[in-house]
Amino acid sequence: MNIYRSSTLGESFQTYAKVTINGVEISRENHIQVKIKQKLLTHNRFEILCPSEAFNEKNSYPLTNSQNLHYTYFSVHLIRFNETTAIFQGVITGVQHRVQDGYPYIILKGQSATHLMDKNINCQTFVNKTLKEIVTAVTDKYKDNRLQVLISPETTEVLPYTVCYNETDFQFLKRLAMRYGEYMYHNGEYLVFGKGNQIRTEISEGEDFQEYSLNVISKPQHFIRQRYDLRNDKVIKEESNQLYYPDQKNLFHVKSVRASEKYSIQPQSGYSAPDLFYGDAQQLERAVQRKKLSHESTILATAKTDNPRLRLGDTMQMNAWTKEKNKLQPIESYRITEIEHSFTEEGYTNHCEGIPFEQKIAPYLDENAYPHIDNQIAIVVDNNDPESLNRLKIRFYWQEEHESTLWVPLMQGHSGGGQGAHVIPEIGHVVWVDFFGHNAEAPIVLGSLYSGNQKSGFHTKNNDLKVFQTRSGTKRIVNDAEGSIKEEDAAGSFIKFEGDGNVTLNVVKNLSIKVGENMNVSVQNDKTERVNHNTYYYSENLSNSISDNKAERIGNYYYQESGNANIQTLKGSLLMRGTTLSVLQGGDDVKISKG
Template identity: 25%
Template sequence: MAHFADQVKITIDGFSLNVIHSDLIVSQKMADHHHFSFTWYYAPEVVIDPVNQAKALRRYMGAEVIFTFLVNGVRLMSKGIINGLVSIDRNGSPDGINVTGISHTIALDDMKKSRIYLELPLQNIVPGILAEGPSDFYQKEAISPTYRKEFKYLAQYDETSFEFLKRIAFRYGQWFYFDGMRTQFGQLKNSKVKLINNVSLEDFKIQINLTAHKISLGAYDPDNAVNVRSSAMKTSDGSRDSFSGIVGYTQGNISQPELSIGKHTSNAQDKEEIEQMVKLHTAGQDANSVYYSGTSYFPIGLGQVFTIVNGTVEHELLAIEITHLSKLHGNYSCEFKAIPADVTAPHYTDVEVFAKAENQPAKVTDNNDPEGMGRVRVKFNWGNGDTTSDWIRMIQPHSGGGKGFYFIPEIGEEVLVGFESGNIQRPFVMGTEYNGQNKSGYATEKNDLKVIQTRSGNRIISDDETGDVTIESQKGQTIAVIHGDGNIKFKAPKNIEFEAGEDIVMNAGKDVKTNAGQNISESAIINKTTNVGGILGTSVGLDKILNVGGDHNVAIKGNLNKEINKDHTLSTGNKIKSYSESGHETHSQTEIQNNSAESTRQN
């Protein structure tokens, strides 16, 4: 192993001289920030002026640092930002600075945010987020997600952009890391580094981990109203690494074959999603089956694929953790942790991860559900970003096919939104809320009124003080009142119409009164029967007209009395017959005339 002064070079923005250093450590890990530290002997003087030391502390805080590692033609670069400086005092005099720093990814970890992405794939979402960081933070060709499905609804909630990208990478099995100079998302980089054990590689170790890979998940698909399930004992397309194969082969030694009893997940809502979760979980478990570690004297980049030659056996590996070291100025080595390069999902895959959300108010933006499921879209109170949801379901007192309680809030109204299992990806409307700008108008000291009122003003009012139940129209006109004393009143500004396919039966314990401002018309296609137990009285202010198409029969058990103030005219198209069992009397204060066109007979 050779040590050359140019194996490690440090460049600090604003400092033009060669950076003399010791105890350099650059720690790199996938889906995480990189960290570095070193001691910097920034001044050539033996005795350093404290004033100059103070100037250095002020000047280089926040400066960019670039590390260049070059060994036998293998070159690797990494950069970061100084975020900590500590002055060193030795024997009462300044003696350099302890420097600590972090990768540029920290720019995405600066502030928690909440926003929503609708109808977008990761290929569009991720570059947009990375573009919010430094201009040279990423390259488009380095953003190549393997999960290409378009998200109907994806929320970043109370997370920094870095935390959000990390969660999405965990959930959907995407490689996410800072390679030292640029951010990678989705797929991996390749390198041509080959390490030979005991030559360019020392302390080589292989760690095999036997853990259960099995999983069984169940979920609910609300669009199709069905339960969905998926399960697997192990991955079907895992690594071909021999040690990984052993772990897969011996799964039966530590796990039972039973898969029918699984766990619930809120991260899937259809068959495709739950099958994808099972596939990713088993692949992620497979990626944790074997770890390779060691110390290399050639630079290895995080996320790089490299080859280790161990005797006659070669291992193609993927670096998941790297620590670059330079104990003294110039010399270099790195410690690595790696997994087989042909794994099909990252070792940190976690299909159950989600952002936890609490119940919160929102405002309805749309209630015209294209599927007719009574759903609404809402806008959350998360600031000025994209915060409008997809169509979300709403709790009703009762629901079912062709039945239930169908009350949908109006656009602009406030609702309370909950989340299934606390998962930000699964919002639902719990109910509506009044606020200081939108009050019911029915508040009373004793809470006497219970009211249902629609947008147009139609309302049903139940008054616990009077016992009345009132139905009113949109113009404030009372249609019906069920009084607390037992009375019911119907009132219409225009017409009231009753229609029955068969009978209408009306019963009154006492009187039935009918009043009309003008006419009363009755019509029966067949018969009309009127039964009166007492007196039937009819009073007509003008004429009474009776038209009978057939016979007119009158049966009277008592007397028939008629009093006519004027003439009584009787006309018939045939005979007139009058019968009496006792006598027949005709009286007149003047004369009686009997006239016939032919003859007159009286017997």
């Protein structure tokens, strides 16, 4: 194997790759090869081939020293005319000992520092945060000189509820980039999320590149998106042809988009996840706008160059030779979306791909890039819905103590305007939660669960009891063993249908009965009333009809008063008797007659 080392060390037009590991340059005295692969949404990947004597182990046991390079930092500087044109930094993630043609080599494999973000899975929620705030919070954990970041997303709106669920930090940011069409990449020095700081490099056919291609494709440009808004109980509809976008500057781009618009006559229809508890009136419009811009990615430029200034995410301004005019002419500018650098005995080259640099939304936009989740258990932390929609705030067990969802819908057995069931779980209750489309950001509470610390207290061997009980102690108990139904309040008053035909009413304090019109009481056998103190009757008229006998026994004083009085016996005698004195007195006269 012939491994090349530039004798000029970057002092001439030939590009030199300076490789440094832990601050020590290994490329000056050793012949090396370098390959660097860069692509959007991925870690930069490196492969450095060097002789084993670079690590003093040519005649030693394999990997004696080089295996200690695991997880050390390195850098690759591309130098031409004594100027550093590009810098690539990374972490060594693999060391390989290889013998070829009898000569030992060491192959160092590495990745960009974004690799450190791809180690441990996390669960986290962000409430009312912008995309920039979310990305900043995630990347701040790596600010100890391991990772430099540039955060400037196109998406600026406040995101009501964003979930990271069982994802590494890198997977989480990658999914957000896909969902909102943001560019995400490591350009060699910085992790870029959003617009970045694109460096424009002019390259010309015959000077910087000999091969290139322009590829034009068609994509649907007309589509309709609909979404149900629970809070306002309406379906929101947005069409892409209702949105206006200024013409792109890239002429190839303009023509391909217009051709695609003619090609897609029938709009594509789609239904977005229902907006259950957040979002605003413009949410769907922004989503459609992103989709429209993403579908305008219809041009792909490729080139093989020897210009060492090109990096992922930067812009290459291309000039191509036209035989017709016998001169170089611009063929537009392109943001590099993928590039592979190679430094060998033949020098430096790269293969790159790019899309029109005006493309604000990344071509990999995926409006369904939601966090996937299965049914979960949660705790109710708030049930006072400010909009009276019977929603809950809940906290999943993987959330921190200070975290919770926004207001989540609660499924009821029956619901409707001014009707249905109204049973809201209490704060602290355990609930079972499902998710629309397995989307962790769209939960819905299906019902409550008992747990080891929250038992009903009504368990029976034969499952005899069906009970509804509130937190104050009011309850309804249906007992299949007795055939009874008991309604009881918190004070202990109850009415019980005994199941044997009897009914018991027990009132701890007072009983009030109010009848709007008539009241009829029918007793087939006996009726007994016992009043320990006083009884009062208030009525306009009182009629008593007794078919047989009437007996009144008064222990002390008996007094009757009326405007007129008429006492008659229709069948027998009238007996009035006083134990001592009897007085019959009239104001004017007294008449006693016979017959």
